[in-house]
Amino acid sequence: MHTIQAKGILSPRNGMNIYRGCTHGCIYCDSRSTCYQMDHPFEDVAAKANAPELLEEALRRKRRRCMIGTGSMCDPYLPLEKDLRLTQRCLEIIDRYDFGVSVLTKSDLILRDLDVLKRINEKTKAVVCTTFTTFDEDLCRILEPNVCTTWKRFEMLRTMRENGIHTGVWLCPILPFINDTEENLRGLLDYCFAAGVEVIVNFGFGVTLRDGDRQYFYQQLDKHFPGLKDQYIRQFGDSYQCSSPNNAALWKIFRTECEARGVIWEPEEAMTYLSEFRDRQAGQQLNLFT
Numbered sequence: 371m372h373t374i375q376a377k378g379i380l381s382p383r384n385g386m387n388i389y390r391g392c393t394h395g396c397i398y399c400d401s402r403s404t405c406y407q408m409d410h411p412f413e414d415v416a417a418k419a420n421a422p423e424l425l426e427e428a429l430r431r432k433r434r435r436c437m438i439g440t441g442s443m444c445d446p447y448l449p450l451e452k453d454l455r456l457t458q459r460c461l462e463i464i465d466r467y468d469f470g471v472s473v474l475t476k477s478d479l480i481l482r483d484l485d486v487l488k489r490i491n492e493k494t495k496a497v498v499c500t501t502f503t504t505f506d507e508d509l510c511r512i513l514e515p516n517v518c519t520t521w522k523r524f525e526m527l528r529t530m531r532e533n534g535i536h537t538g539v540w541l542c543p544i545l546p547f548i549n550d551t552e553e554n555l556r557g558l559l560d561y562c563f564a565a566g567v568e569v570i571v572n573f574g575f576g577v578t579l580r581d582g583d584r585q586y587f588y589q590q591l592d593k594h595f596p597g598l599k600d601q602y603i604r605q606f607g608d609s610y611q612c613s614s615p616n617n618a619a620l621w622k623i624f625r626t627e628c629e630a631r632g633v634i635w636e637p638e639e640a641m642t643y644l645s646e647f648r649d650r651q652a653g654q655q656l657n658l659f660t
Contacts, residue, residue: 373416374416379424379428384438385439386438387415387418389450390416391415393413393450396517396590397512397587397594398583400578400583403581404580404582417447418544422463422586429464432559437495437641438464438470439471441475441499448477449480458481458483462486471497472496477517484535487530487533491652497538497644498526498571500527501540502523505520505560506549506557509549513549522563539571540572541571542571543576548595548598552618552620552623555623555624568633573637574613575616575617577610
């Protein structure tokens with residue numbers, strides 16, 4: 371880990387990445403892709419030491435309140451967050467300025483910050499999401515080796531819902547020939563429904579691969595699933611989108627089960643839900659991240 375002084379913290383759509391790089395070790399991570407032009411080893415995480423100051427300056431200048439999103443590129447609750455507390459400080463600033471927040475994390479460390487998330491949610495809107503890929507705990511330790519398993523994430527979501535926090539799941543990636551089975555999908559959906567999530571984000575069953583990400587993924591396939599790399603190469607070549615041969619059948623199950631339980635599942639509606647700001651005091655739902 372090393373610290374840097376960042377020049378800015380919010381993207382044009384009000385997303386923030388407090389850290390750059392990751393130590394979770396997920397074998398499929400798109401953030402490894404060379405298109406992101408990371409200038410340091412991926413596991414040597416860059417912590418933006420001035421993130422809280424930059425965020426406060428940015429929120430002070432904003433004319434309208436909105437949702438602040440974090441976690442789409444780099445998890446805001448990496449193990450080093452336990453000591454650095456940069457994410458915690460940013461949440462406290464979001465609370466102070468009455469903005470909303472949408473957090474995506476694979477770590478139950480977020481439970482440490484439950485009190486500030488509750489304060490945000492009482493005034494505006496706090497949404498906590500996690501990623502589900504497999505309900506098989508042993509497989510999870512292969513696919514996502516250095517982060518808490520699916521069961522722990524399920525327990526985290528359930529605790530959030532018990533405390534009134536909005537919750538969701540990113541159901542991805544579903545890796546062809548590894549976890550793209552009906553049994554796995556139904557197991558994950560059972561977790562979602564038992565945890566009471568309101569929204570599940572899914573853009574199709576499969577995985578995306580591009581330069582940088584693909585090489586690391588194939589190395590891990592050789593290590594854990596001998597022979598599977600060759601099957602990927604035959605099936606997908608250099609394609610960015612690697613859709614599961616079971617996509618249609620899995621999508622039908624996904625849609626049917628979500629609709630039966632009133633869970634938001636359509637991709638556009640799901641993304642709108644995550645980005646829609648709510649002012650509870652004024653009784654209004656406002657703009658999308660802007």
